[in-house]
Amino acid sequence: MISLILAAVLGCVYVYLRRKDARMLRNGIVLVAACWFALVGITEILAQWFPWTQWIGFGIVALSPFAIVVLAGFLISNGATMMRKEGRSLGNLLSLLAGLALLGLPVLAALLVITLNPVAIGLAALLFFLCSYFGVVFVVFLAYAVAYGKMKHTSVPAAVVILGSQIINGKVPPLLSSRLDKGLEIYRESPPEASPLLIPSGGQGANESRPEGVAMAEYLVAAGAPHDHVVAEDQAVNTAQNLKFSAAVARKEGRDGPLVVVTNNYHVLRAALLSRKLGIPAQVVGSPTARYFLPSAFLREFVAILKEHKRLHVLMCLPFIALTAFLTAAIIAVSQ
Incomplete structure (x- = not known):
């Protein structure tokens, strides 16, 4: 119930902020947070009323690696389509590169961990933190890009x-x-x-x-x-x-x-x-x-927005770097 209350409050805040100025990315943060708490709240209620629905959640978590592989395959396929129809510019290769990264980064992290080297494990942890951060930022960007794109203009333009x-x-x-x-x-x-x-x-x-x-x-x-x-x-x-x-x-x-x-x-x-x-x-x-154009196009826009706010994102990543350094030092201290 608390999650649903938070979702309702955040939903009201989102409507207020969007009416005040729809041209702010913070609106996307509030929108995604509201949707997340709504999903958690609905899941909690369903688990109380229908206990068997918990297995659906476990199934979704268990299948998430498979979903990542499917998403990577889609992006790689889309990248091949972009090269065939639009040429081999860097912007047209973004979906292909993203798909390869989705497959390659988990493998790289696993290889770093199995070395049992504290520094390598720390790098794997940093990789996880940074990928999680930029993944969340991309979800916020994509959700609000779609939401903003659905809005109708309300003024008679000059x-x-x-x-x-x-x-x-x-x-x-x-x-x-x-x-x-x-x-x-x-x-x-x-x-x-x-x-x-x-x-x-x-x-x-x-x-x-x-x-x-x-x-x-x-x-x-x-x-x-x-x-x-x-x-x-x-x-x-x-x-x-x-x-x-x-x-x-x-x-x-x-x-x-x-x-x-x-x-x-x-x-x-x-x-x-x-x-x-x-x-x-x-x-x-x-x-x-055209639908085939959208994955690379949205990725290109995301990269452009990251560049325009690079100082903010560097500052947001500093705590992850500090936490990784602390964990690495702790592992070294325990292993000695």
């Missing part, structure tokens, strides 16, 4: 900013057309007397024949958007610049007010976090993405 991605042979590929179609959908849903400005945003990459924003603007106009309602931003080379430069374009065009930013569903949370960091009043919405 402008709809559509974030760019790589164009191919000067043309808009399917991944980018999904964003543009979503932007057009939001534009057409707005009241005619308050039609937002459409701002396709993206500069010219080294392997692109022209700026992404220009190709995107042509796509929007060809799809029926009025020419005078489309203003391309063609200088940005990353998401932060997309947001900053597009907000400047909106102000220049006299569109002072909230923005709706459109990107693919895997990218919404990081774009939202960046918009908050830059002080830009924006809601971020997601467009559909």
